[in-house]
Amino acid sequence: MQQQVNGNHFRQLLGTPTLLYLEDGSELPVIIDSVEDTPKARLSASSRMPFGVALSSLQSTPFVDGLCAIDLPGLGRTADIYVSRTPALERDASRAYFYITFN
Template sequence: MLDTVCAQNFNPHIGKACRLSHPDGLSFDLVIDAVTETPKLQRPQDNRTPFSVLLTGDLTASFHFGTFTIEVDGVTFLSDVYIERVAPPWGLEPDKAFYQIIFN
């Protein structure tokens, strides 16, 4: 499933809240903030353009990285997705926590 996901699957959800759930019971909400395609990284044999998803959330979350299930509008959107906390994009104040999913 993860190998067929593309940026267009995320684009309709930009600005929406999503629920992340970890198998150990940890769950919290983030917002799908941006989707960025990187066509220069696409290999000729690949069917999908590599892309990343930037998510934002509360600064107080203790989560830094892990594999999660993502729910959007109460429906499972993706499972077994690796998400990692990242530094704020250049020029943005760190008033929220930033997370990233990378699909190569």
């Protein structure tokens, strides 16, 4: 199913609270902060446009990285998405920041 995912699925959720479903069965409320196409990473003209998704949590969390699921418009629950934490770097330290890369 991940091959069907494109940046527009996440763009529909920009700024909207949504849930990440973590491997341990817990849920983490997040906001999709940005979606960025990365055309230079594209393998061929027929392949999906690579993109990245920046997210931030709405609460503190010990979650660092791992496989998650998220509900995407038109696709439903999409599983096995690798989410990794990024440094706060002068952002609100009470929240956690994450990134997803789709190649």
